[in-house]
Amino acid sequence: MTFDHHGATTLSDAFDLLARHGDDAYLLAGGTSFVLLYQQGLIRPGHVIGLRGVPELRGIHRDGQGHLRIGATTTHRQAETSAVVRAHCPALAETFGRVATVRIRNQATVGGNLVHADPAQDPPPMLIALGAAVILASRSGVRQVELDDLFVDSLTTVIRPDEILRELVIPPLAAGTRAVYLKFLPRTADDYATVSVAAVASGGRVRVALGGAGAVPIRAHAVERAIAAGATIDDAAAAVDADIDPMSDIRGSASYKRRMARVWTARALRRVLA
Amino acid sequence: MSTHRIRFTLNGALAETAVPADRLLIDLLRDDLGATGTKKGCAIGVCGACSVLIDGVLLSSCLVLALDVDGGAVTTVEGLAAANGELAPLQEAFITEGGFQCGICTPGQLIAATALLAEQRRPTDEAITSWMMGNLCRCTGYAGIRAAIRAASEQA
Numbered sequence: 162m163t164f165d166h167h168g169a170t171t172l173s174d175a176f177d178l179l180a181r182h183g184d185d186a187y188l189l190a191g192g193t194s195f196v197l198l199y200q201q202g203l204i205r206p207g208h209v210i211g212l213r214g215v216p217e218l219r220g221i222h223r224d225g226q227g228h229l230r231i232g233a234t235t236t237h238r239q240a241e242t243s244a245v246v247r248a249h250c251p252a253l254a255e256t257f258g259r260v261a262t263v264r265i266r267n268q269a270t271v272g273g274n275l276v277h278a279d280p281a282q283d284p285p286p287m288l289i290a291l292g293a294a295v296i297l298a299s300r301s302g303v304r305q306v307e308l309d310d311l312f313v314d315s316l317t318t319v320i321r322p323d324e325i326l327r328e329l330v331i332p333p334l335a336a337g338t339r340a341v342y343l344k345f346l347p348r349t350a351d352d353y354a355t356v357s358v359a360a361v362a363s364g365g366r367v368r369v370a371l372g373g374a375g376a377v378p379i380r381a382h383a384v385e386r387a388i389a390a391g392a393t394i395d396d397a398a399a400a401v402d403a404d405i406d407p408m409s410d411i412r413g414s415a416s417y418k419r420r421m422a423r424v425w426t427a428r429a430l431r432r433v434l435a
Numbered sequence: 436m437s438t439h440r441i442r443f444t445l446n447g448a449l450a451e452t453a454v455p456a457d458r459l460l461i462d463l464l465r466d467d468l469g470a471t472g473t474k475k476g477c478a479i480g481v482c483g484a485c486s487v488l489i490d491g492v493l494l495s496s497c498l499v500l501a502l503d504v505d506g507g508a509v510t511t512v513e514g515l516a517a518a519n520g521e522l523a524p525l526q527e528a529f530i531t532e533g534g535f536q537c538g539i540c541t542p543g544q545l546i547a548a549t550a551l552l553a554e555q556r557r558p559t560d561e562a563i564t565s566w567m568m569g570n571l572c573r574c575t576g577y578a579g580i581r582a583a584i585r586a587a588s589e590q591a
């Protein structure tokens with residue numbers, strides 16, 4: 162059993178195809194996760210809707226309010242090397258550049274990365290720490306969802322079957338904002354992180370999020386509260402234990418990830434606060 | 436299942452064929468078109484043996500649907516030498532610098548390095564290492580590979 166492929170040429174065309182094929186449809190952007198899931202027999206869609214030809218899903222720009230807007234089918238490599246992204250937030254460009262290898266970054270898209278919702282991916286913690294949101298579009302309109310609220314479980318998001326992730330929106334950053342993304346890689350440089358930590362500090366406040374530390378990318382509210390209450394960096398980093406729920410896997414046991422989350426949270430906090 | 440007629444250039448020559456929707460580029464190249472220079476290693480986008488250029492962009496042909504190269508230009512290792520068979524400077528450098536042992540990863544290494552040198556004329560050793568980290572060599576030939584890329588960049 163295999164699928165019919167339909168190349169959408171506009172967003173409206175893609176909505177029509179989604180409406181026609183319903184639950185039997187799968188949206189295809191870069192294709193890296195699609196091909197892997199398909200080859201492993203984990204998905205068997207009857208219809209695949211290709212989004213590469215949809216102009217509304219492309220492009221990177223700063224809007225009139227100073228928000229950075231990145232189209233969903235922008236590749237990681239395009240985001241990593243974009244002067245617009247780098248000017249808005251160099252650490253965000255670097256985070257896109259930490260994903261896998263240049264070959265994967267040339268193919269995998271920033272929107273596909275988010276809808277795939279693997280909890281160990283690199284961009285989500287950074288985007289959560291930056292206060293980013295996504296625009297979800299459907300026939301019935303658009304809605305904006307904070308990255309914090311997008312992920313429900315491993316490989317599961319709040320996106321409805323009739324919706325398409327159109328773009329990422331990263332708010333303007335106050336002058337003097339410091340941001341860092343640290344990725345703990347005990348195995349190979351192109352691996353998913355055992356744990357990763359993003360921290361963004363601005364005007365005495367800090368936002369922290371972790372990857373690989375649970376079923377979804379996790380905002381570290383306890384760490385943020387500890388910093389706001391005047392805790393030392395080491396004490397605030399210890400508070401990460403209350404935020405996370407790591408699973409044992411080939412990248413480390415749950416207890417090891419807990420200890421490493423603490424170590425790397427402290428390192429990230431030092432980079433943006435010290 | 437849908438079937439798709441595709442037209443693209445493979446190493447400069449026009450290729451025209453029909454593919455089922457789930458045909459992967461690696462299988463189109465090797466099994467349908469007989470271009471077996473490109474190797475199938477891990478088949479999950481990690482090892483780099485199946486590296487090709489599509490419109491100059493470095494990609495894993497094991498992760499690309501064949502129908503997506505319609506209208507594009509695909510370059511494989513067979514396309515690196517000149518029409519008269521003369522090897523590219525990068526290929527010569529792999530020979531003179533000992534950039535391979537068993538050779539199974541070499542087509543992917545050459546394609547990845549070609550993409551690097553197209554983007555950065557004189558990459559630093561750090562840039563070479565970072566770019567090439569997605570192309571695995573199990574004969575521990577990395578020093579030779581890096582030396583070959585450096586030598587080719589210095590000739591350019």
